[in-house]
Amino acid sequence: MQSESEFLAAYDPRAYPAVAVTVDVVALTIRDGRLCVLLVERGEQPLAGRRALPGGFVRKEETLDQAAMRELGEETGLRPGEGELTRVHLEQLRSYGDPHRDPRMRVFTVAYLAFAPSLPDPRAGSDAAAASWVPVDEARDLAFDHDAILADGLERARAKLEYTPLATAFAGTEFTISELRQIYAAVWGEELHAGNFHRKVLSVPGFVESTGETTARGGERGGPRAKLYRAGDARLLHPALLRPTREEGVR
Amino acid sequence: MQSESEFLAAYDPRAYPAVAVTVDVVALTIRDGRLCVLLVERGEQPLAGRRALPGGFVRKEETLDQAAMRELGEETGLRPGEGELTRVHLEQLRSYGDPHRDPRMRVFTVAYLAFAPSLPDPRAGSDAAAASWVPVDEARDLAFDHDAILADGLERARAKLEYTPLATAFAGTEFTISELRQIYAAVWGEELHAGNFHRKVLSVPGFVESTGETTARGGERGGPRAKLYRAGDARLLHPALLRPTREEGVR
DNA sequence: TCGAGACAATCTCAATCTGAGGACAACGAG
């Protein structure tokens, strides 16, 4: 048997069928109390003109995580490691590899899920000339299999809010309990009992910590000044914050 | 601008750097009360002789799920759609794509997680001559980044037992509550309070349903005959069966 | 044959958690 070094020297990568690997990002944020996803309008073939999730090929010396962060930065106009983008939560969602999901060739994509605080509109001039935040219930008929990827991302996001403190990734560095509750309401699509939510959030160790400050003024339509909090150091919520209307144990 | 059909006709897949995509399977089962993973001894370069997760290249006209099922079938000697293998639960875990995780070339792998009932030893003669079930705490120093993949798979499996009825995928078609409890104990690595477990399992709608039968005889060392159950139709457990010793909200 | 130990199934009980509603004071708008 040949040695490992002999084997590697004789190895011809071109002997295998051509495939490509891309990353696609389901980037979510809350705007005006609605859950929105970042979409781009495709400027190139195939499927030029269709809306799609931001994404692109993984480069030669890049990890999957790096590729996803790069794509997100290119489309939002923000740079990784700079300002708001450092607060973005980015995690791998899952991969999609049906043989004909892309008409060009065999393209596998690794989808990522991002939670972003409210960001400015994507800046024009970059790759992202046609990028925009779209309410998730208006994001349909996307290119390739991106409808399915988005649906998977939303389901993951809804589940993650239950047992992780990631809702804070949608908020600014300081936020009120009410703002946090409105984030949950926007993602889950249902109202939450304010008193119980308040009690629950404060009782979960490490979820939020008080800044000692309050908002400068009350709400738009009255009410007292709210206390301000920042994200705590917990990575998991115990006990979890469960969605109220879980359809009875999905059959 | 060229049309989509013109674009596709002129498209040259070979213009992109060569990459490959594989699937690797973390197949778990319970043997003698211990959680075990299916490992193969690599017969080929690179890393010949090292133990690894079963896996291989995704073929031309195959989905990722099909590739994972095929690999699992080849290594266990069972055929998909036949006998026990139809009862195996298979789900995508996550993907790994560090640039140098495989010394040959850029290889992305999509890892799968499988839950299998107690299976016979993998049959010799197939690909799987060197396949075997290894207790997870003895599965170390695997090839490539398979140690990390296995760790991720175990964490996923432990979490899944909490909110899905997948523990039943480790059991036969009929099982007792005690057997189910021992599965939980093996996967979580800790004993559970028998009385509370019993109460909890029966109170979750759709988790298990009674067959009306009992075991033919009591336990090895005495005790009454246990009632037999089969898996119910729930896909999620509500409320969930939480692990007892969750280290306080992982920081 | 009989006693000891094993074990499935069920019950008890206190502590905790949950959902639903209410109290109250601080606030903005008119």
Added chain:
DNA sequence: CTCGTTGTCCTCAGATTGAGATTGTCTCGA
């Protein structure tokens, strides 16, 4: 000032949980 809004906190009944005890059936070995 007045009124409606809102953040925070409280109350209370019902459900759930963890820990332990009980009952009766079964196997095994003396």
